[in-house]
Amino acid sequence: GEQVEQLPSILRVQEGSSASINCTYENSASNYFPWYKQEPGENPKLIIDIRSNMERKQTQGLIVLLDKKAKRFSLHITDTQPGDSAMYFCAAKSPKYVFGAGTRLKVIA
Amino acid sequence: ETAVFQTPNYHVTQVGNEVSFNCKQTLGHDTMYWYKQDSKKLLKIMFSYNNKQLIVNETVPRRFSPQSSDKAHLNLRIKSVEPEDSAVYLCASSQGSNTEVFFGKGTRLTVV
Numbered sequence: 001g002e003q004v005e006q007l008p009s010i011l012r013v014q015e016g017s018s019a020s021i022n023c024t025y026e027n028s029a030s031n032y033f034p035w036y037k038q039e040p041g042e043n044p045k046l047i048i049d050i051r052s053n054m055e056r057k058q059t060q061g062l063i064v065l066l067d068k069k070a071k072r073f074s075l076h077i078t079d080t081q082p083g084d085s086a087m088y089f090c091a092a093k094s095p096k097y098v099f100g101a102g103t104r105l106k107v108i109a
Numbered sequence: 110e111t112a113v114f115q116t117p118n119y120h121v122t123q124v125g126n127e128v129s130f131n132c133k134q135t136l137g138h139d140t141m142y143w144y145k146q147d148s149k150k151l152l153k154i155m156f157s158y159n160n161k162q163l164i165v166n167e168t169v170p171r172r173f174s175p176q177s178s179d180k181a182h183l184n185l186r187i188k189s190v191e192p193e194d195s196a197v198y199l200c201a202s203s204q205g206s207n208t209e210v211f212f213g214k215g216t217r218l219t220v221v
Contacts, residue, residue: 034209043199043212044152087150096165097142097210099152 002027004092006100014108019077021103023090026071030094033066033073038087038102048075080107112136113213115200121219122190129176130185130216132200140164141183142210143175144199152199158183187218195220 006023013019023033031052036044050057050064050073057064063076073092077084085107090100113134122128134141143155156175157165163175172191176184187194200213 032208036212038150043214045212046209049209089152091210096157097154099154102150102152104150 002094002096002098004090004098004100006090006103008103009101010104010106012106012108013080015081016079019080019084019105019107021075021088021090021105022072023074023092023100024070024072025092025094025098027092027094027098028068028071030071030092032093033064034091034093035062035064035075036089036091036099038089040086044087044089077105080105082107082109113200113202113211115198115213115216117216118214119217119219121221123221124191125189128187128190128218130198130200130218132183132185132213134181134200134202134211134213136202136204136211137181138202138204138211139180140203140205141177141180142201142203143183143185144201144212146197146199146215148196155185156183190218190220192220194218 004025034049037047038044048062048064050066061078066073088103091097116131140159142157145153155169158177172188174186197215197217199215201210203210
């Protein structure tokens with residue numbers, strides 16, 4: 001299978017709290033897992049990625065976790081700000097890219 | 110500036126017409142893609158080209174065809190558009206495997 005499931009589809013959080021988005025994949029050959037942020041009217045842009053030889057990666061308030069056994073990876077945004085409001089997409093590459101359905105994050109001030 | 114450039118930004122056309130979208134990348138990448146993003150923001154890969162060879166051809170309608178003159182260009186032609194073709198078409202590129210995909214700003218197609 002090549003599906004990537006992404007949940008939740010909509011996420012509303014209070015400013016300053018954390019937000020978590022979860023993705024699961026089917027293809028055990030997947031070895032690269034990027035996360036993209038898409039703001040209204042803009043193209044998706046990479047914000048963080050993780051490769052299969054890692055379990056955790058952190059950069060600038062973003063944390064990604066990878067559980068290869070469970071075929072699950074997740075994005076955690078700490079201390080959310082209104083500017084974090086956007087669509088977020090996970091993807092798995094195996095070798096072709098398969099994107100999740102997206103999560104619309106709304107940070108409420 | 111190096112990036113992925115798409116033209117046009119918007120296109121409105123009638124059912125049955127033919128349209129063509131252009132894409133050029135100046136990143137020196139060896140793989141280019143076309144994605145369709147519908148009104149629900151779902152990103153679906155349509156085609157990918159690696160060194161002018163079609164390596165992924167998803168089950169898209171035959172009225173869609175990619176056209177590449179070199180590894181920096183990948184155009185998309187749609188013969189006889191239908192209402193369900195209304196969407197944003199995103200061109201993208203990457204270098205090798207396990208690397209970031211860079212997206213263009215998209216072409217929004219509206220079929221009336």
